[in-house]
Amino acid sequence: MAVATSARAGRAASRNTTWWPKLAEAIVAHAALITLSVIFAIPFFWMVSGALKTGPDMNAFPVVWFPTTLTLENFIAGVQVFPFLRYLFNTLVICVFSMVGAALSSSFVAYGLSRIEWRWRTPLFVIILSTMMIPFYVTMVPLFTMFRAMGWVNTYLPLIVPHFFGVPFFIFLLRQFFLSIPKEMSESARLDGANELRIYWQIILPLAKPALAAVALFQFLASWNDLLGPLIYLSDADTYTLSLGLTFFRGEYATQFGPLMAASTVVVIPVIVVFFFAQRTFIQGITLTGVKG
């Protein structure tokens, strides 16, 4: 009792006297946050300003921060060598199919590992989980020789088809989510005569929308950003993705930063737009994957 009151008094006292350290703290925090924000944002600024600069501004010393004359010539030069729309279309084909495949198959497998009680459920889950520890560089070479033997090289199949057989990380994520849905939801549907496929499709999937959205988004980004996969499997310039195209473009243009920055801007902007629309799903998805206890 006495302790409680003294603690309360102490807290009250500290509340009365802490207004100015609070203010100092806010000022210091803002100063630090603004400084760091500027540092983190400068490369983006540099990209856009570089994309809009003319030759003389580009090579000026000391550097010109804001272009003295704005120009679109870099974009025109970039797009002539870098078939943006073609690569965008290729990338979207891979992204969309991988996304649908990953979300469908991973949720399907996760259902069998969480909503049905059967004997091999846990051992199978442990095995699937343990494949997450196998790095891609171990399986990369045999996968390539296998897909080559199947005649899949220079097609999008090696980049899409594996996602239709469950992605271990997503299976893990969705299984955790499915386990949090009360058993009674399934039980009552079973009493009504629904089979497992219907329960999966009509009850569990609608409830799992936030987790599915996170999975779809993660897969979209993974496919959009992937370089190694397209680098290995795609050799025909017409089949390139944006990431691969930009990599070769970078090789050819070495230090012609104007067109390089224009091409980068064009690749970066869609991602930023997607991010602003789906910000909450992003953040939720990432925290969903974080460890808990």
Next chain:
Amino acid sequence: MTATSAAPRSGSTHAKERRGRSPQQRRNTFWGLVFTAPGIIGLVWFYAYPVLASLYYSFTSATMVRPPAWIGATNYESLAKDPTWWQSLSNTIYYVVVSVPLGIAVALILALLLNLKVRGQSIYRVIFYLPAIVPLVASAVVWLYVFNPQYGVLNNVLNWFGITGPGWLNDPVWAMPAIIIFSTWGAGNLMIILLAGLQDVPKDLHDQAMVDGAGALARFRHVTLPFLSPHLLFALVTGLIAGFQFFTPIFVLTNGQGGPAGSTLVSGLYLFQNAFQFFKIGYASAIAWVLFIIVALATALVFRLVGRRVYYGGA
């Protein structure tokens, strides 16, 4: 509440099933197999077979055009004598040892600052997070320009302070630090995870410590840090595994060469070169397995050294 009422019921059905090999049980096994079938096929097709094949290749002289022929441990022996491999390994370790702790420290500082809940928090959060979601190839190309010794923004800013900046990616000494700076810039993912972890730290524990006269540093050390320790361990282990696989930014920044003078040739890139440029898939597979074993040992070591100090009372 629901758990206590449901437990005895499910217990009794279990007992009944076990005694009678009920059709219910058989139906469950059937549906279990139906649902997990794609996963089982994927497991064999994209994991079990490639892993075994890779292990087998590593003991053969296979190339992209020559079928595998057994040569015993020859690949591993030549690997032990390959100076380029040792250089790539030391580059990789240099990268991991510096970039992983640095990335965690930066992510932690950002998360702590954001957790002060100052006004405009969401704007700051977006700015810190954006580098992590922008396509790696595009951001690497942008940093190529940032690092340019003459026209790049970095050396020009250093110039304000009277510092003549190094050649960064053109300088064997500064190329790896440049790449580590680039990686640290993308610490946003980890920041979000740590920020979520900070929200689990009980607020009254902080208040209590404050009443007891603990300063900000002591509170961080004795209240925040223990609650955050599982997240930090997670960050350390995933950072370690990802660090040994590091590939894309180096491929773009050094145009696939790992230069200058091999100073940024990491093991992942060396493996790629052997497999897809020199077509030595047997040798490349041996590299993959050695790398895999090193990562497994390093992970085990981290768990042994750090795992014990992790506090799991938080969540």
